[in-house]
Amino acid sequence: MTEKAIQSLAGTEDRLPPQWTLWHRLHRAARNQFELHGYGELSTPIIEDARLFIKGTGEDTEIVEKQMYSISSSEGEEANNTDERITLRPEGTPPAVRAYLEADLHKKQKFQKFWYAGPMFRRERPQKGRLRQFHQIGVEAIGGSSPLVDAETILLADAIYKEAGLSSCAINVNSIGCPECRPKYRQILKDELAGRADELCPDCEKRLDRNVLRILDCKEKDCREVVDDLPPIPGLICDECTTHYQILKDALSAQSIAYVEDPLLVRGLDYYTRTVYEIKHKALGARDTICGGGRYDGLVSQLGGPETPCVGFAMGVEATLIAMEAESDKSVSQPNGIDVYVVCFDDSARAKCFEQVEALRSEGLSADMDYEERSSKAQMRMADKTNADFCLLIGELELEKNEVTIKDMKKGEQWTADWDAAGEEISSVIKA
Ligand SMILES: [Zn+2]
Ligand SMILES: [Zn+2]
Structure with a gap:
């Protein structure tokens, strides 16, 4: 075993x-x-x-x-x-x-x-x-x-x-x-309860001498019945x-x-x-x-x-x-989605994607990417799962032109932006 x-x-x-x-x-x-x-x-x-x-x-x-x-x-x-x-x-x-x-x-x-x-x-x-x-x-x-x-x-x-x-x-x-x-009304309660001690639970029997008030909030059914007959404290x-x-x-x-x-x-x-x-x-x-x-x-x-x-x-x-x-x-217990999920279309671009993720974070956007070397298709599924508002699509072509493709996940729109302007673009859409 x-x-x-x-x-x-x-x-x-x-x-x-x-x-x-x-x-x-x-x-x-x-x-x-x-x-x-x-x-x-x-x-x-x-x-x-x-x-x-x-x-x-x-x-x-x-x-x-x-x-x-x-x-x-x-x-x-x-x-x-x-x-x-x-x-x-x-x-x-x-x-x-x-x-x-x-x-x-x-x-x-x-x-x-x-x-x-x-x-x-x-x-x-x-x-x-x-x-x-x-x-x-x-x-x-x-x-x-x-x-x-x-x-x-x-x-x-x-x-x-x-x-x-x-x-x-x-x-x-x-x-x-x-x-x-309190001593006066405690005595009144004690006197009232003394005759019915045998109806109380064992704990309350002990409380009778030491702490009669705690009998009042005992949860045992028998005790509650006895307590119901007592005069209420605010009157005493x-x-x-x-x-x-x-x-x-x-x-x-x-x-x-x-x-x-x-x-x-x-x-x-x-x-x-x-x-x-x-x-x-x-x-x-x-x-x-x-x-x-x-x-x-x-x-x-x-x-x-x-x-x-x-x-x-x-x-x-x-x-x-x-x-x-x-x-x-x-719905309130659903965690809020992140702002941006960076999707890497080419394995050789991963290190650059990571730089982009860090750049977005330093601009105050919540961002994440795949660290498990998954396919771009699986990465898109993760973007959905994490409830991301935007995706950055980065492949060979983008790296060559020093650009990123931004995808607005809610509207389905897609456009390109300069590599260094990605965070700024997304922030301006969020604020709009
Ligand atoms: Zn008083
Ligand atoms: Zn009791």
Whole structure:
């Protein structure tokens, strides 16, 4: 038996040349909207001190409990006897806050808005739209407590999706209260759930003590039935939180943006306060969130900084691309053709053809030729296949006269031009 070729790891993906069209459309839309909304680009390392996520993302979250890829930061013997670990970042928010504090940005100007894009890593069960190496585009508005900032981030995500060509996204919002009111309503939920603990799934039974809120977004059918009988969180939060939530909702309504209040929306992360939101798309099936965000007023102080209110979101790029594929007509994924394909009619002319290809490229035209010594007929077929707008036909006769024959592939017209004027001629037809 021959040895099996080494394959990519489960939950990782290659992205081949034809698969970039929608990817770039999304990133272009994001960049454009970040500029319009005044967000500055931030890049942080892919590897971080594991404690950043244990403290920041939260020890009790699924991400930290089960999904982090970590290695020891020391070598050899020492490696087994240390708590210092390096982690492949599972999310972008704690690194953004760390960078903000490390550069002392909070001392210069408290309120600042950032965006980032890049790969994240989680040891998840791979499925549609969920990868172990996936990509996020995210924003963090650090230093602002106004609910209008919450509204801005939601409208920003919506604007990016609209510009990227998505029209059937659903925005869900909720408020999960603050450190003042959350312990109180958490106790109410605990009391309500205590009598029905035996109806919950094993995971949720454990959550009852440690993190009762996460029972609310458990996907198990039995848990959902129990949860349906609970009083909704927005009715249990304090007056300040209620007002904050109302201003956010009014700001969204004023923009005529369609959103749904989802009283069971809590998000899986510990650091959220008040506003939480998700943007969903039906093309994804059961796990249909393509963007998640919310307010995290406690995170900066938890990571050693001053009390600093923040709000942000992260879009799942791969999940969003599934939605974009479902909505886009198939023609957009067709790569654009090149400008010129140079067809060589005489083998001795190949080196001259190559010079012409390079000359065209240096004039800003995309150009290519055959490198496989194929017949002129096969080269013409390649020109068709590459969707070239023009062909340059070069044979003995052309070389003798120091000319090229230009063929407009769309109109079928053909004419000759001076060897050195080929690029100029084609450019003038393209511009006409
Ligand atoms: Zn509150
Ligand atoms: Zn459950």
